[in-house]
Amino acid sequence: xxxxxxxxxxxxxxxxxxxxxxxxxxxxxxxxxxxxxxxxxxxxxxxxxxxxxxxxxxxxxxxxxxxxxxxxxxxxxxxxxxxxxxxxxxxxxxxxxxxxxxxxxxxxxxxxxxxxxxx
Numbered sequence: 252x253x254x255x256x257x258x259x260x261x262x263x264x265x266x267x268x269x270x271x272x273x274x275x276x277x278x279x280x281x282x283x284x285x286x287x288x289x290x291x292x293x294x295x296x297x298x299x300x301x302x303x304x305x306x307x308x309x310x311x312x313x314x315x316x317x318x319x320x321x322x323x324x325x326x327x328x329x330x331x332x333x334x335x336x337x338x339x340x341x342x343x344x345x346x347x348x349x350x351x352x353x354x355x356x357x358x359x360x361x362x363x364x365x366x367x368x369x370x
Contacts, residue, residue: 301350301368304341306360310334315356317367321349330354330366341366 253268314331317323323343330341347369354366 301370303365304367306364308334309361312358317349
């Protein structure tokens with residue numbers, strides 16, 4: 252057995268791999284490299300002085316509960332994000348006022364996309 256450490260998308264995995272006798276192992280199969288994913292369009296930068304609330308995972312925005320200028324309290328649901336058939340409530344981490352809303356209902360987002368900015 253060999254112990255290996257593999258990093259996939261920034262997540263580290265410790266795995267054990269068993270070495271097998273070369274005569275019994277099937278020939279390795281070559282596969283084509285996956286096609287490069289086009290770069291996403293840049294999002295508008297967060298407003299100066301505000302704290303951006305970013306998407307924790309890729310998914311689809313199914314509801315935007317706030318508008319620019321609205322006051323929010325810590326724990327208020329700002330956006331509902333659907334990922335892997337589950338609805339995830341993205342909540343305010345602090346009291347404040349919504350400076351900007353950067354997403355719309357039905358929009359697909361990647362991890363780290365700025366959803367709203369709280370000032």
